[in-house]
Amino acid sequence: MYLGSEEKEVGKANFCAAIGSKAVRYDFLKKQVDQSLASKKGLGGYYYGYGSVDKPVRVGVIGTGDEGNVLIGALNPNYMEVAAIADIRPYNVWRAFNGDWYSPAAQAARPGLMRIYGWKTEDEARKHVKVYGAYQDLIRNAKEDGVEAIIIALPLHLHAPCAVMAMKAGLHVLTEKLMAHSVRECKEMVRLAQQQKLYLAVGHQRHYNILYDNAVELIRKGVLGDLHYIRAQWHRGNLPDSDSWKMPMPRDLKPTDSLADKLERDQAKWSETRAQLQKEFEKAQKEKDESKRARLIKQIGDELSLWDKKLAQIAAQISDKSVEAEKYGYTDLKIPYRDADGSQKEYHRPPAEELIRWRLWNRTGGGLMAELGSHQLDAAGIFIAASHGSVGKNGLKPVHPLNVGAAGNRPLFPPDRDCEDHVFCVFEFPAKDYDPKDTMNKAKKKIGVQYASINGNGFGGYGETVFGTEGTLVLETEKDAMLFKGSDTAAKAQARPRGDRAVLANVADITPAEVQAKAERDRTEAMAVGILATLPAERGYAEELEHFAWCIRNPDPENQPRCDGVKAMGDAIIALVTNTAARKGQRIDFDEQWFDPASDETPEGEKPDLSRYSD
Template sequence: MQLTAEQREIGVQNFQDAVDQAGVSRRAFLKAAGATSALGAFYFGYEKLHGTPLKVGFIGTGDEGSVLLTQHPPEYFDIVAIADLRPSNQKRAFTGDNNEHRVGLNKKLGHATASKIKVYDNHEQLLADPQIEAVVIATPLNTHSKIAIDAMKAGKHVLCEKLMAHSIAECKEMIRVSKETNRVLAVGHQRHYSILYANANDLVSQGLLGDIKFIRASWHRNNSFPNSDSWSKKVPQEDSQLADVQKWGFDSLDQLINWRLFRKTGGGLMAELGSHQLDACSIFLSQGRSEVHPVAVQGYGGKNFYGVKGVGSEDKQKDPREIDDQVYVTLEFPGRNYEEDHNDIAIVTYSSINTNRLEPYGETIYGSRGTLITELEQKVMLYKEEGGDTGGGGPGQRLRVVQRESGGGPVVSTSPSLAPAAAAASGPASEEKVSRGYTEEMEHFAWNIRNNVPLGTPREKGGLRCPGERAMADAIMAITSNLAMKHKKRIEFKHEWFDPSSPAVPETDPEIIG
């Protein structure tokens, strides 16, 4: 959606005012630059850690692992060791890579403290370290389940990056081992710990947008320029002599380094990008329900740019990737009254492309009374629908939140005192970075362990916001979307897929694969 600077500013102010007026704590808008480590604890119902920090090992220090190292909370985590197969990643864990999201442990902790952290060449060495109580896993997708299961059997608690695993069968085995060993299993879908998203969902849950029948989610990137794709990398000199990668599940060194591009080692755009946004959409559509699962999915995916003769630069035409470079899926979600009337359906569309990035990634939630737009996990904009007795609407209209005279919660109404010009004159909203939830998810993980919170405790009582069962549901959406595109069919989700105790999984379902 293309909006003017003034309309965008009005949308941001509308959202911030609605948060205040609807009773959501304004403290949630403290920016990461000025927030204390207690903010996540305050908002998500846990506390500052009492006693010693959790002794943690980080397994996998590549792109995402280095982000987690940068965002880790020293008040909750005492990093004992790191492990990575690649020497270049071991080095990057400490030095960073000139990126604000990956600053390195030397800068994060100071060289003196960072120099005490042990370095292992693989996860087996790290898991043998008796000092380590828990691990953070940020390795290629095809290794998640084995490393997580090995860790739990070694007595370590696990925080695993998304996607939870390469298959749903592996997800179910991880959950089984977690229960068998009584080890905490958390998964890093960090939007569950984003205060910005939590505030947005509070407004949606109160009915402020009215009836939601459509959400459009997208993550568009432009990798069409020569040598510009961050997912396609050359082998660093430090890694060139690395041998025996087959032992760890990779056919070649190139497959280890560029694992996202191959079906054996990655899950494509739906796993790496789409899973985040389908997770967010399912949260918005829960509307007070503990969890909501989709009814069906269909879509198209293809290699329409990479490896296509005559399209793009020479390096793109010779690109050997196996995954789709363009995906478009449509999911049907049950509305609040679906059990009584199966026509009560909300549609979610998701697209990810590699040839245009005009629109920032995010979600647009279209309600009968308003529209809410999330952008880059940093900004939310809110706009009112024109109609009824609540006055005008549209992207240029300031709004206020009022309570229905008949009861039933808040509604958005036109604000007579803040015209668009006045709103713009009030100055731009702060551009300071908002926490994306990485730090908070690690804090809560440590707090659950230190406080011996029983497995399966509801989030309302302090339990994990994204335990294995919840993360498996996100994996089911992503993996089934891939299957729908591969087999070119509409697939209906089955309840038993979401049951960790059932052996049924979509990847071997005969109705899908024949």
């Protein structure tokens, strides 16, 4: 379903009117709006049941690449104090302090520690934050540095070794998704967290996104009717040599790389631009009109400052040429292949390429399902769990899939990677009244989930569409939610009470006229509450970090991260098993024992064994 701008506006209004209705969430949201207007505080604590902390938790951030710096950008200094960082790439360390200046969007997502904590210079920041290369060094010095917890944003293959070492040292762990490179590793992490009585959280941030929280409430209340199908996608326009996962490397690391000259070309071009601006600045200083002179000096001065930051950043990126990736376990690889004319060729990947482009390789990453699909399937699981209706203090009780069939292929990119260009998969989940023993009826009560992740065409972007017997819910890019009565994308809809549940109705269909008029008035009020309640909707990074810190400061079996190790292990199982199904071109039935951390059964057939990790 691809919607026009008018249809989207109708859908957004319907969503806000439904969640703000007295049949769904009026009292909860009205109280939230009143509190937020009075206190001007974030809404995470209100939605997810946590408060402030008396003392920020001292954390170490391990891995300060793209995602690590997004997490740094989401930190609330009232909840967390960064005491140390670790990364073997000079470029990542530079960005951790200074932020990302390559675009306004990058700067908004990755502002850097200096801006977060108000430090004026990197030298000042380094007086507060220890800097390590290898993650092992940060963990070994954690006690001396006063570190209480770590945030892991390393390449996927290092999540488990780092988390295990940290928990053995008595540190709480929040790791980026995917939880680990194998289900065996996931179970080892969960078991150790339980043994050590430590918090283990995983960054599937939709568990902390208020749009998704409100969508869950719509489903729980029955507004969509019975769920029977979910369609999700993540489409990207990546093409050869224009690929967000194939970042440019310094020429010295691989002179034959197709992007070998990009950084130096950009650096030279930007230096020329900066030099021209400097001439304009000097000319502006001679302007006779005082008002005009002041305006030009301010305008051009700001531009010069921005170009200085961009040039400093690209110099830091080029400084990665000093990284000796092989010392940290990254490997050299030669891939034989045949060119279009049939001649024998060989693609050479040096260790530094495996480090910088780790998402492209099976040894270090998990491909499209790990990096993208795990988000969509996590969301689908949340919605299906909501339809089952089991909600506790720390979120929904997970519902596991029954089976998956998948396909993956490589029609776009040359042999400069392992991971697939496209992945397509279909899952069956149990509906609420599913009963495998009732083969004539309830064994067929299932919910279908279809997911596609492609490159080469970004049409449709990313999001989820949830189909129920009464309504359709559309979520796009984690920021917009739309609701429609069935397939009617033009009609105003409203949630109306039906016992302790709610039903979705098109306002125009309500009779008699006086009841319809009241429904219109109620919808207007509900929509106002819903709009105000969703205005601060963010992706959930800040809330997951705040709640993690609050749990540490308020240790109790009842206080658990909303995406703990057990839930995140379920997401990892789905992603990793789908990879296997896609690569083998087969359907795989999920074994419930895979989802039990106490069971030694794993999809890959390897038993968990914590003794294999060196102290």
